[in-house]
Amino acid sequence: MKDKPTRREVLGHAVRGATLVGLGGLGFYLIRKANGEGVWQIDCEKCVNSRLGAVGVEVCDYCATSCVLGLSAVRAVNDYSICGRCYICPAYFDIKSAVNEEGLPSQKLCPRDAIDRKPIGWVDPDDPANNYYEYAIDENLCNGCGKCVMACKEPAGLNSIRLVVRYDLCLDCNRCTIAIACPDEAYERKPLSEDEGVG
Numbered sequence: 001m002k003d004k005p006t007r008r009e010v011l012g013h014a015v016r017g018a019t020l021v022g023l024g025g026l027g028f029y030l031i032r033k034a035n036g037e038g039v040w041q042i043d044c045e046k047c048v049n050s051r052l053g054a055v056g057v058e059v060c061d062y063c064a065t066s067c068v069l070g071l072s073a074v075r076a077v078n079d080y081s082i083c084g085r086c087y088i089c090p091a092y093f094d095i096k097s098a099v100n101e102e103g104l105p106s107q108k109l110c111p112r113d114a115i116d117r118k119p120i121g122w123v124d125p126d127d128p129a130n131n132y133y134e135y136a137i138d139e140n141l142c143n144g145c146g147k148c149v150m151a152c153k154e155p156a157g158l159n160s161i162r163l164v165v166r167y168d169l170c171l172d173c174n175r176c177t178i179a180i181a182c183p184d185e186a187y188e189r190k191p192l193s194e195d196e197g198v199g
């Protein structure tokens with residue numbers, strides 16, 4: 001026959017149970033607090049790479065170089081609804097490079113070759129400038145350096161490329177190193193919007 005538990009054992013179990021309940025409650029509170037504060041997002045109106053009117057300035061690459069991850073959680077995305085599908089896209093080509101035998105700039109702008117260029121529909125061989133192209137960003141290669149975003153701004157581009165935080169990659173650090181480094185305070189916590197981090 002088993003002995004009845006001692007008073008010390010009963011109190012020990014009660015203290016351990018209360019501790020577990022307290023820790024669970026604290027965890028739930030912290031998760032709710034974090035969700036209530038929102039997620040890290042980039043304000044395109046503040047970011048020098050995407051802000052209209054900020055021309056003739058250096059590209060800011062803090063999103064690519066300041067993240068605690070080896071490959072930043074920030075990615076460039078192309079909004080196809082406003083993309084011009086240009087024959088010579090300033091975000092794809094380094095338009096300052098020498099012209100090749102096809103009449104196109106000889107170098108690409110992206111240092112990681114993360115943008116893919118594919119013709120849309122029938123290609124006119126007699127007038128190549130009459131063709132349209134889709135520019136898709138390979139997010140496995142993109143590190144959010146912002147060069148394509150800066151080049152896509154008006155007047156050369158249509159501002160269709162922007163930087164976003166990919167929440168499935170972001171560690172959601174309490175003190176984000178990109179936010180600390182950002183000179184324009186463009187990296188901030190906001191409520192999660194439907195098109196951010198997924199589009």
